[in-house]
Amino acid sequence: MDSLIDVVLFAFLIVVALAVARGRDLFAGAMLFGMFSLLSAGLFLIMDAADVAFTEAAVGAGVSTVLLVAALSLIGTEERARRRSNFLPLAIVVVTGASLIWGTFDLPPFGDPANPPNHHVVPRYLEKSGEEIGIPNVVASVLASYRGFDTFGEVVVIFAAGVGVMLLLGGRKRHRQRKERGL
Amino acid sequence: MSIASVLLLVGLAVLATMAMALARGLLGPTVYDRILAVNMFGTKTVLLIALLAARSGRSDYLDIALLYALINFIGVIAVLKYFEYGSLGHPHAEEGDEG
Structure with missing residues (x-):
């Protein structure tokens, strides 16, 4: 099955x-992107990557749909017809996709018990993390404690990106309002 | 009839329903058809995950199914708000100072 x-x-x-x-x-595209995210999240879940599926569903299907609809409310829902040829973008996409697929040949087979992730440090995490950290979920204790600095760095990067975007968008809006008031 | 074959039949039915919802999302003449199709597709994904959880006996998958149901709801609310007000802000945001 x-x-x-x-x-x-x-x-x-x-x-x-x-x-x-x-x-x-474009509106149909935004809706279909939501379906695409749900589908890929389901595939992640079937491959037993529950945390990736969580992220894909929350970011891909949840926030992205809201962001795309918010963008559509600014730019309208009709795509302008392209006059240039599609050959170059198609060639770039085909070459990139082919090289990515070629790259997967070097990956270890999916779910093989002899893969490095399954016998390098994981047995130690599985045996010791319960008494060392005290969190029942091994993934959570790896992310929040063993790689705590790594996760902290990611949080800082995401926070900086969010602040940057808010400064860019909010700054322009205030400028426009000031212009409208004649300042 | 064993539990496994019942789950298989239900899984096939859910996949068929997903295919039909997908067709409506692709063809859908009006935007409401598409919104409903996406909503239904999300619901069927929740059911599929619940089936997988029942089949593999992993009850933590049910948490993910719950999360999908919540996210599906938020997405549909955002889209419908866009169609009701033409923007995602407060309906009277233009009259206020800061949105």
Whole structure:
């Protein structure tokens, strides 16, 4: 049943991706992107990556849909027709995709018990993290304690990015309001 | 009829429903068809995850199913608010000073 679900979900994924790429209606594209995120989150979950699926669902299907709709409320929902040829972008995408697929050949096979992640430090985490950290979830104790500085750095980066975006957007809005008041 | 075959049948039914919702999302003449299709697709994803949880006996998957249900709701609320007011801000944000 797992392989059946995999095949069907991947088929849906391809159909949705083609529809997003071909469609001219930006609102339909935003809606289909929500479906795309739900599908890929489901695939992550089937591959047992529950935390990645959590993130994909929260960011991809939740926040991205809201952000895309917010952008549509500023720019309208019709895409302008392109006059230039699509050949160069297509070539870049094909080359990038082919090199990414080529890169996956060097990855260890999925779920192999002999993979480095399964016997390097993981046994220690599984055996000791309960008494060393005291958190029942091993992933949480690795993220929040063993790699605490790493996670702290990520939080700082995301916070800086958020502050930067808010400064850029908020600054322009206040400037415009000042202009409207004649200052 | 064993539990496994029942789960398989239900899984197939959910996948078929997902296909139909996907078709409505792709074809949907009006935006409301698409919104409803996405909402339904999200609901079917929740059901599919619950089926996977029942099949593999991992009850922590059910938490993820709950999260998907919540996120689906938020997304639909945002989209409907956009159609009701034309923006995501407060309906009277233009009259106030700061949105």
